[in-house]
Amino acid sequence: MPIETSAPSRRDIVQAAAGIAAFAATGVSGAAFSQAAAPRKGGALTIGVVSDPVTLDPAFFSSFFEIYAQYLMHEPLLSITPELAVEPGLASYVMRDELTYLFTLRPGLTFHDGSAFDAKAAKWNFDRMLAPATGSPRRSDLGPIDVVEVIDERNFSVRFKQPFSPFPHALTNRAGLFASPAAVERLGPDFATRAVGAGPFKVVSWTKNAELVLERFDGYWREGMPYLDRVTLRPMADETVRLANLRSGTVQLVDSVPPQNFRAMERERGLKTAEKGGVGFNAFSLNLTRAPFDDKRVRQALMWAIDLEAVQRAAYFNTGQPAYGPVSPPLRPTFDADFKPYRRDLPRAKALLADAGKPQPSFEITVINSPLVIRIAEIVQAQATEAGFKVAIKQIDGTSLITVLRRKEFDLCYSPWAGRSDPDGNMFNWFTVEGPNNFMGYQSQTVDRILKEARSVTDPARRSALYREAQRSIADDAPMLFVHFDAALQCGIDKLRWTQHPDSSFRLFDAWLTA
Numbered sequence: 001m002p003i004e005t006s007a008p009s010r011r012d013i014v015q016a017a018a019g020i021a022a023f024a025a026t027g028v029s030g031a032a033f034s035q036a037a038a039p040r041k042g043g044a045l046t047i048g049v050v051s052d053p054v055t056l057d058p059a060f061f062s063s064f065f066e067i068y069a070q071y072l073m074h075e076p077l078l079s080i081t082p083e084l085a086v087e088p089g090l091a092s093y094v095m096r097d098e099l100t101y102l103f104t105l106r107p108g109l110t111f112h113d114g115s116a117f118d119a120k121a122a123k124w125n126f127d128r129m130l131a132p133a134t135g136s137p138r139r140s141d142l143g144p145i146d147v148v149e150v151i152d153e154r155n156f157s158v159r160f161k162q163p164f165s166p167f168p169h170a171l172t173n174r175a176g177l178f179a180s181p182a183a184v185e186r187l188g189p190d191f192a193t194r195a196v197g198a199g200p201f202k203v204v205s206w207t208k209n210a211e212l213v214l215e216r217f218d219g220y221w222r223e224g225m226p227y228l229d230r231v232t233l234r235p236m237a238d239e240t241v242r243l244a245n246l247r248s249g250t251v252q253l254v255d256s257v258p259p260q261n262f263r264a265m266e267r268e269r270g271l272k273t274a275e276k277g278g279v280g281f282n283a284f285s286l287n288l289t290r291a292p293f294d295d296k297r298v299r300q301a302l303m304w305a306i307d308l309e310a311v312q313r314a315a316y317f318n319t320g321q322p323a324y325g326p327v328s329p330p331l332r333p334t335f336d337a338d339f340k341p342y343r344r345d346l347p348r349a350k351a352l353l354a355d356a357g358k359p360q361p362s363f364e365i366t367v368i369n370s371p372l373v374i375r376i377a378e379i380v381q382a383q384a385t386e387a388g389f390k391v392a393i394k395q396i397d398g399t400s401l402i403t404v405l406r407r408k409e410f411d412l413c414y415s416p417w418a419g420r421s422d423p424d425g426n427m428f429n430w431f432t433v434e435g436p437n438n439f440m441g442y443q444s445q446t447v448d449r450i451l452k453e454a455r456s457v458t459d460p461a462r463r464s465a466l467y468r469e470a471q472r473s474i475a476d477d478a479p480m481l482f483v484h485f486d487a488a489l490q491c492g493i494d495k496l497r498w499t500q501h502p503d504s505s506f507r508l509f510d511a512w513l514t515a
Contacts, residue, residue, distance in 0.1 A: 051398030056195035058177035074197035076176035111180035169422035227512035280419025292361035299478035305387035363411035
């Protein structure tokens with residue numbers, strides 16, 4: 001039953017509204033390039049991306065590759081800077097107590113279809129994501145919400161059953177991307193291909209595996225933005241093709257530059273590169289539900305067989321840094337630079353396999369058809385073979401990856417993560433028993449307990465200690481082969497100005513093209 005609470009005071013509501021008033025409507029921080037000249041309106045931008053989205057519905061996307069499109073169509077309830085500071089966005093908030101958040105929406109907000117983005121629409125989106133019947137992965141992101149209540153047209157409250165520290169950060173991300181209730185109800189299943197949000201750009205058309213065309217939303221809340229008239233995303237899995245299209249001007253921005261090309265492209269005339277430390281990780285999920293990785297000793301043997309420094313040199317050309325766990329460098333103070341539970345030790349790997357009675361276990365590495373990822377798989381294959389494993393590599397397309405992971409149709413499978421601005425976002429969904437990204441079939445009551453406790457703790461030092469403790473337990477259980485903390489490596493034409501974010505996503509509300 002919902003817990004009845006006393007109605008928020010007028011003072012509470014005024015405080016929430018004041019948060020918005022204090023934030024300039026056109027506030028933009030962390031620009032990738034100097035914007036000495038005034039932004040220029042108009043123009044079209046075509047972006048070459050690694051993979052097509054699976055869905056345009058923000059309540060259901062899970063693929064790493066869908067993040068590129070989502071923030072163009074859907075605006076998060078709260079904003080986050082490239083330095084990971086939470087700011088008011090479509091709404092501001094205050095905490096009335098440790099369980100209750102009071103939100104005030106900006107006046108006059110609408111979705112792309114002209115319907116009101118009001119408190120009723122906000123509650124509808126929360127209820128949709130939280131309903132077990134929908135199966136939305138956002139339910140885990142939102143934590144133990146007890147009740148969402150509409151106060152008036154612009155004000156609503158969210159009350160929790162217990163404290164939930166990651167909540168503001170969650171609303172800057174996937175769980176804060178709200179859809180038009182009227183459009184969802186009108187379009188039904190077609191909403192997944194014709195999304196209607198409140199972001200800077202609205203959907204014109206989507207031809208799967210060809211292009212997603214978006215155009216400027218004149219009702220966007222940031223005054224005078226977006227500057228661009230049109231944005232088109234074109235999937236180009238082949239990195240050589242992406243870069244050739246950038247150099248020819250067919251596309252003006254690419255979402256990912258191969259590490260081996262990045263330093264050279266810094267010197268290319270007519271191009272601008274952008275590099276930022278990422279909040280996510282590149283890793284491989286181990287399938288713990290079947291042999292050979294149902295045996296912890298075999299999993300640990302694989303960890304001891306891999307030299308991540310060699311991967312850093314040979315595949316990443318010393319961009320980014322090796323990953324030894326899920327907590328990435330920007331997530332300070334939780335990130336621990338000294339945490340390196342495994343280093344290559346072939347005698348130890350072989351001894352573990354012998355102890356397991358499996359001196360030559362076989363497994364298959366499932367990867368997307370990306371030269372970088374294939375190269376990583378080949379390094380893992382070679383190093384694991386030296387420890388006694390028999391290893392094959394299987395390639396699939398990027399849009400099939402999430403299906404393969406969910407169905408557990410793999411032994412070892414590529415599992416990239418764009419990352420979140422709070423450590424909870426890099427751990428809870430992956431390593432709790434019922435986590436929507438627990439593709440491994442990992443079950444640890446210890447880790448479950450720690451991660452649930454960390455969600456309810458408000459003291460930052462205590463939270464960091466809990467996440468570090470969980471990270472140590474996860475490393476010992478070895479359900480995932482962490483490989484790398486990628487830097488966001490992007491490149492555009494030198495006439496393009498945009499703000500780069502550490503999760504590699506494009507917001508582009510402030511992007512513009514010089515004359």
